Amino acid sequence: MTTDQQPEHAFQVDLRGLVDLLSHHLYSSPRVYLRELMQNAVDAITARRLLDPAAEARITIRTGVGGGITVADTGVGLTEADVHTFLATIGRSSKRGADGGLDLSAARADFIGQFGIGLLACFVVADEITVVSRSAREPGAPAVEWRGRSDGTYGIRRLPAGSVPEPGTTVTLTPRAEGSEWLEPGRVLQLARHFGSLLRYDVTVVDRDGTESRVNDTPPVWERQYGSPLARREALAGYGKAVFDFAPLDTIDLDIPLVGLKGVAFVLPTPAHPTRRSGNRVHLKGMLLSDQATELVPDWAFFVACVVDTTGLRPTASREALYEDETLAAVRDAIGERIREWLTGLAASDLALLRRFLDVHHLAVKALARYDDKLLQLLLPWLPFETTDGTVSLDEFARSHPVVLVTQTVEEFRQVAPIAAAAGLGVVNGGYVYDRELVHRLPEVRPGSTVADLDPETVSAHLDAVDPAAELAAAPFLARARAVADRFETDVALRSFQPVGVPAMLVDNREARHERRRAELSAGADELWAGILGSLSSSAPRAQLILNHLNPLIRKLADVSRTADAQLAETAIEALYGQALLLSRRPLRPADHALLNRSFMGLLEYATQAAGTAQGEAGA
Numbered sequence: 001m002t003t004d005q006q007p008e009h010a011f012q013v014d015l016r017g018l019v020d021l022l023s024h025h026l027y028s029s030p031r032v033y034l035r036e037l038m039q040n041a042v043d044a045i046t047a048r049r050l051l052d053p054a055a056e057a058r059i060t061i062r063t064g065v066g067g068g069i070t071v072a073d074t075g076v077g078l079t080e081a082d083v084h085t086f087l088a089t090i091g092r093s094s095k096r097g098a099d100g101g102l103d104l105s106a107a108r109a110d111f112i113g114q115f116g117i118g119l120l121a122c123f124v125v126a127d128e129i130t131v132v133s134r135s136a137r138e139p140g141a142p143a144v145e146w147r148g149r150s151d152g153t154y155g156i157r158r159l160p161a162g163s164v165p166e167p168g169t170t171v172t173l174t175p176r177a178e179g180s181e182w183l184e185p186g187r188v189l190q191l192a193r194h195f196g197s198l199l200r201y202d203v204t205v206v207d208r209d210g211t212e213s214r215v216n217d218t219p220p221v222w223e224r225q226y227g228s229p230l231a232r233r234e235a236l237a238g239y240g241k242a243v244f245d246f247a248p249l250d251t252i253d254l255d256i257p258l259v260g261l262k263g264v265a266f267v268l269p270t271p272a273h274p275t276r277r278s279g280n281r282v283h284l285k286g287m288l289l290s291d292q293a294t295e296l297v298p299d300w301a302f303f304v305a306c307v308v309d310t311t312g313l314r315p316t317a318s319r320e321a322l323y324e325d326e327t328l329a330a331v332r333d334a335i336g337e338r339i340r341e342w343l344t345g346l347a348a349s350d351l352a353l354l355r356r357f358l359d360v361h362h363l364a365v366k367a368l369a370r371y372d373d374k375l376l377q378l379l380l381p382w383l384p385f386e387t388t389d390g391t392v393s394l395d396e397f398a399r400s401h402p403v404v405l406v407t408q409t410v411e412e413f414r415q416v417a418p419i420a421a422a423a424g425l426g427v428v429n430g431g432y433v434y435d436r437e438l439v440h441r442l443p444e445v446r447p448g449s450t451v452a453d454l455d456p457e458t459v460s461a462h463l464d465a466v467d468p469a470a471e472l473a474a475a476p477f478l479a480r481a482r483a484v485a486d487r488f489e490t491d492v493a494l495r496s497f498q499p500v501g502v503p504a505m506l507v508d509n510r511e512a513r514h515e516r517r518r519a520e521l522s523a524g525a526d527e528l529w530a531g532i533l534g535s536l537s538s539s540a541p542r543a544q545l546i547l548n549h550l551n552p553l554i555r556k557l558a559d560v561s562r563t564a565d566a567q568l569a570e571t572a573i574e575a576l577y578g579q580a581l582l583l584s585r586r587p588l589r590p591a592d593h594a595l596l597n598r599s600f601m602g603l604l605e606y607a608t609q610a611a612g613t614a615q616g617e618a619g620a
């Protein structure tokens, strides 16, 4: 068999196309070019210090150099052979261990770079990159100059002996027309500070006039020595204010030796929305990787913003986010654990601060406690709820009420709270989002406590019955009242309860009301709908209009009902029902509006009639 074998070809790379790909799809902004340059300089110094721990470690960025910049380091430098191998080959990196293969763990141990594409980012802002380098590994080798252009061509030349006195590398960028703004002196200093504030080697920006500005402020504030714990707390709080522009409620030290992570979690002083997470700042070996790393902390810990420096977490290729792997998951758990410890510490020894924390973040904590058992366990007893004792923590409330009753709606709470409180019942308003669900989980956290839904029967069962003689005396009035209330599917009962000023109370629950509404609809619906509505129906308790026998008006009405005309008694009962309805704050239906209107007009008519009669009598 003959084969028509063609010679092997090497891929050709269109550098412009590659740079466009990086700038539009990998990096969020052209500004990352400076991070890549500083990072190469840091890595080069790290490599040199592996050879000579006493070697100088200095990075100097000069601005206003013919519209571009230079970045000079005292790092390990490159020989001519290195330049061919590493600079001129995209994807090749000197930071991956001896074989230059894909064992990235070797690179991660010491260096920030690993992918061999960082330098390309400079082509987003520069037309030409010049690298002048002298190797520290081979001090006798001549210094070299590599000039790479954005059209994909490059040239190398050896420099005369003595032209570069010390080992190290200087990179010069000649701006592109569209990228020049990123190389302006003010912008460069700002970017250097943004990315390099925690770099471990000295970084200085020098402008055209020779003015020097220090970029980094190391060691990080959490690693410095302080005279007292208070001085340390103040320094950390001041740092939080400078970085995040808020005075933190408290600061939490973070230290996870496994991934060389240290830093601080700053507790937000104002409410945060769980879906709008605060950005955590993650530095990798000092270099800022991201200021939006939400993935660093568990979802429930949205009330902190962290600044950390780590050696062991992996960056993505864009180096703008953390690589989501098991290590990151473990770090997230460890930070979560640390924040829980802080909360436990507060609960044990600083209740004033815990209260301040919950004052600000209770809503958000409630939202998350539903899904996070540990958080629920820790904070449920301390969370504030609206109750018949005012707004108190659940723990405090449960201590004074053996049975914690919880309403389903805000309106139910408003309706029964004063009466239930007077009858000695402890009721929590379960109408706000999450509250009822959380209160029902109290027995999980506080074994032995009892929580029950508050139904109308519980309230009426706790009201004092009136004595039989009084009930008998009021019988004609009650019979009339029942006849009227029956039109609204409501039962009537006579009880004695506090406060005396409330003549009548309507106890009803939302489900029963829906059930009655369904029955109403199904009565007027066509066959199909009647079938569907009917299949949903179940027997619902009727609402109860409870008249207060202690109230003077009710007593008077019971009295006059025996003699007064039926119409007046009816209007009075409708008015009482209407007023109880308004007090219950439930939504009014058209029939309710009509009733309120009718009873008001009716009473007005009686009042004017009575006035007329009185006038007539006076005139006679």
Ligand SMILES: Nc1ncnc2c1ncn2[C@@H]1O[C@H](COP(=O)(O)OP(=O)(O)OP(=O)(O)O)[C@@H](O)[C@H]1O
Pocket: 036, 040, 041, 044, 073, 075, 076, 077, 078, 086, 087, 092, 093, 094, 095, 112, 113, 114, 115, 116, 117, 118, 119, 120, 169
């Ligand atoms: N300032 C420097 N001093 C010495 N060597 C350098 C310097 N800058 C770049 N290099 C060499 O050029 C290689 C390629 O650099 P480049 O920035 O493209 O990739 P990298 O830093 O290895 O990886 P990454 O893409 O993750 O940044 C480096 O591995 C290093 O060998």
